[in-house]
Amino acid sequence: MENPSSQDLDEVDLEEHVIPEAAWTRALWNTFPAHKEFSVSALDGMRLAKLGYRMYKYVKAERTAGRVPIMDPFNSPKAGPIMGVPIGGIGSGSIGRGWRGDFARWTITPTGLMQLGAVEADQFSVRIKREDTKPITTTLYPGRPKSPILQSAWEWKVTGLKSNYYALFPRAWTTYQEPDPNILLTCRQVSPVIPNNYQETSYPVGMFIWTIENKGDTDAEISLMFTFQNGTGAPQDSNGGHNNVEFRRKVSDLRGSRIGDDTIGETVGVRLDHSYEQICRVDGGAPTTHIDPYSFGIAARASGECQVSTCPLFLTNNFASCKQLWEDFKDDGELTSKDYPTRISAKGETVGAAVCAKVKVPKGETKEVVFSLGWDAPITRFSSGEAYFKRYTKFYGHAGDAVESILSDAMAAFPDWEYQILNWQKPILMDHALPNYYKMALFNELYYLVDGGTVWTLDPIIKPSHPKVQNSPNDEEYGHFAYLEGLEYRMYNTYDVHFYASFALIQLWPKLELSLQRDIAWATMQEYSTVWTTLHSGKRANRKTMGAVPHDVGNPGEDPWRSLNSYCIQDICRWKDLPCKFVLQIYRDFIFTQDKEFLNDVYPTVVATVKYAMQFDSDGDGILDNEGFPDQTYDTWSAVGCSAYTGGLWLACLAAAKQMAIKMDDHDNWKMFHEIFENGKINYEKKLWNGSYYDYDSSKSVHHDSIMADMMAGQWYTKACDLEQIVPEENAWKSLHAIFDYNVKGFQSGNMGALNGCRPNGRPDFTCMQSCEVWTGTTYGLAAAMLHQGMPDEAFETAKGVIFSTYETLGYMFQTPEAWDLKGNFRACAYMRPLSIWAMQWAWDRMYTLPDGETHPVRDKRMEKLKGDEMRRSQSNGTLSSEELLSSRTYSTPLSRKKYDKKLSASQE
Secondary structure (H helix, E strand, O other): OOOOOHHHHHHOOOOOOOOOOOOEEEEOOOOOOOOOEOOOOHHHHHHOHHHHHHHHHHHHHHHHOOOOOOOOOOOOOOOOOOEEEEEOOOOOOOEEEEOOOOEEEEOOOOOOOOEEOOOOOOEEEEEEEEOOOOOEEEEOOOOOOOOHHHHHHOOOOOOOOOEEEEEEOOEEEEEEOOOOOOEEEEEEEEOOOOOOOOOHHHOOEEEEEEEEEEOOOOOEEEEEEEEEEOOOOOHHHHOOOOEEEEEEEOHHHOOOOOOOOHHHOEEEEEEEEOOOOEEEOOOOOOOEEEOOOOEEEEEEEEOOOEEEEEEEEEEOOOHHHHHHHHHHHHHHOOOOHHHOOOOOOOOOOOEEEEEEEEEEEOOOOEEEEEEEEEEEOOEEEOOOOOEEEEOOHHHHOOOOOOHHHHHHHHHHHHHHHHHHHHHHHHHHHOOOOOOHHHHHHHHHOOHHHHHOOOEEEEEEOOOOOOOOOOOOHHHHHHOOEEOEOEOOOOOEOOHHHHHHHHHHHHHHOHHHHHHHHHHHHHHHOOOOOOEEEOOOOOOEEEOOOOOOOOOOOOOOOOOOOOOOOOOOOOOHHHOOHHHHHHHHHHHHHHHHHOOHHHHHHHHHHHHHHHHHHHHHOOOOOOOOOEEOOOOOOOOOOOOEEOEHHHHHHHHHHHHHHHHHHHHOOOHHHHHHHHHHHHHHHHHHHHHHEOOOOEOOEOOOOOOOOOEEOOOOHHHHHHHHOOOOOOOOHHHHHHHHHHHHHHHHOOOHHHOOOOEOEEOOOOOEOOOOOHHHOEEHHHHHHHHHHHHHOOOHHHHHHHHHHHHHHHHHHOOOOOOOOOEEOOOOOEEOOOEOHHHHHHHHHHHHHHHOOOOOOOOOHHHHHHHHHHHHHHHHHHHOOOOOOHHHHHHOOOOOOOOOHHHHHHHHHHHHO
16 A cells, blocks of 8 residues: 555644544444354254364364364364454554453463453443532443452442443543543554564554543542553463562653653553473473463553552452452552562462553543553474574564563654554545445454454574475565464464455555465475375375475474475365465465565465376366366365366466466476466356356256356456456356356345355255355455456455445454354354455455556446445434445346346347
């Protein structure tokens, strides 16, 4: 995204406290229905019974050996509809903060694994004192805690009726007009997640900037208190050995900031050193215990106007201690640190700390109070015991003693971070041809790059004796990057899924994307002697074969980057989509970066990958043949012979390989790719085109003519990369319209996204569990394909069903699942693939964005349409809900093929 012009900057109010219109909004009193996990039908249960049994044995064996299984469907985590914008940078670990204020999801321990559970002692509280009145004191959580100690010791007066939450990642806002309706409190949460920034973006810190507006007739004295438990709510919090230490830092101690003037003041806070033991075992061997450095920190900015006081230590599980803290705060809005002597915590105690900021706010004026929350856990250590320093340690050292510096630097630098965030987001927010619901989801889905168990390494702590991922100058500068397929599906850089999600990384942090692709290229050429039993079929298969693109680079339970392909459900070395997706991503990343050195590095692997895949063309027709087991990303949905999904990807792959061969002056391989491509194009049409769309596959099965929502995946990438057409333009247009009418509008009136499989009679394809699911990420990919094909109205209508289901009706925000079933019940919450919404932005920027001053007819039409929707909202006096706006549209029911062809002909005429 290019930086906006100075003229643009003048047109928009860049004040940090302005809440963007596109932000996701929810009143704190509101609720969502409880999440329900998917369940398999009786028929699917019979089909998957053997898989379930083998999965149970696998999970038990992994746990017994001290490893983390790639998934545990018998104990899947369920956060519930509570999540909001997470805190922290990329690869530093994260704290998922709920939209009602919970600190509820944690990925900051050295293991890097996710832990769910709100720590109820982690709260913001307020004391409001006006002249000649009693102070009002309350926590700012809209509800009551489960802990009877905190419920009795502290006050809980906020109802949420006059409080709202707003989210536009990486920022969030919470406004409170309670407990005093004449005091407007606004908490602005900021994390330093900034595109094309490879330093601050890695920092383990988040800011809470409070603006206090006094709308009353008298002056007010306001105190805000931030309490935080030393830990994540895990059993280790009460193991003892934790220590809290008060600290103060002068402005002169601030490092690396260009805003180091005396007006900033002093950073006052508490460092919370955490004693954390991690037990690791390799292949069932003797356990080894590691105690890696690990600390938290909370702080506030003191100045001439703002007094900051601290409580270095209180017991969060002791009523008397909690009550003492509350009464101290309530008495005069300050904390007396000498009343809370510090010591090492004893076993059975959970300890916390508090920081309090006090400011006078005259009537009619506004003041600002700034808090920061950070941590320093410099090591990621996997279950094997292998450990890496995190990226941010390049700037703060490896010792684990930097949390005070991290907090202090953030106090000085956060205005700069916000300005960069605004400059990045503003061109999209100002694009009036894009609907606000899309802008909201576009930015908020990026949460997963922070909260997805992300690892961004600096160096391994111990240099391995066996081969490691090859180092290039890019690796030395930017390290290695990995993120989990999902918080339930614990595999790093799952490549068939990254194919969709990667549009976010390549556009925003291209150096990380290139690093990831180099790792995949290296991994492709590795071979293991390991043979194991696949869980789906029970057959024996190689874990990793040379030339086979890996499914993943490992999981936290083993040794990522060295133990490849932790996915053991299918024979992954015979998957047909992985080689195609590798070649396509390499070419896309090259045309975006124009990095010839990158292409030189990976091109030999591109050639080897294509040649490896050619073995799967069993009949020499130029198309890879599916082998009757789930040998692509839909890993319970089988295809036989030529299929729309795999065949289209293969043709697109060959088109990309041809272009790379030209760039590399490789005529011999270009000729080979070209001949296969031309032969494949003819047979793809001959075997699959039925006059209205491409059949699911070329078999004689009862579902061979199903309408697959993802059938145009190859065509999508062809358009995205400006490659040679793989199908006739008219056929692509017809296919996408068929998908839109059947899989999108024909399913739940278009309100839930694109159904994966639909029969020609309009009913769901019940072939297997996945054929009758909606996949959120593939729906966004489908919408991107529609944009490339000149179908913007259909594209945004398609995406809208997923967006409104995620954020408005089902409550899956900031944990968007891989899938939901016909009833909206989820599978695999918090998943990588929905990042593919950035493929829509890729398409929009290339198809409909013109230089300043020029107009585009599609953009003009979109703007008129959106203005019409806005007018309808205003005419309804704002009473139409988003769900009502959706349901008020008229949708046709699925047509028979004969009527559908007639409709297409009429529209073309």
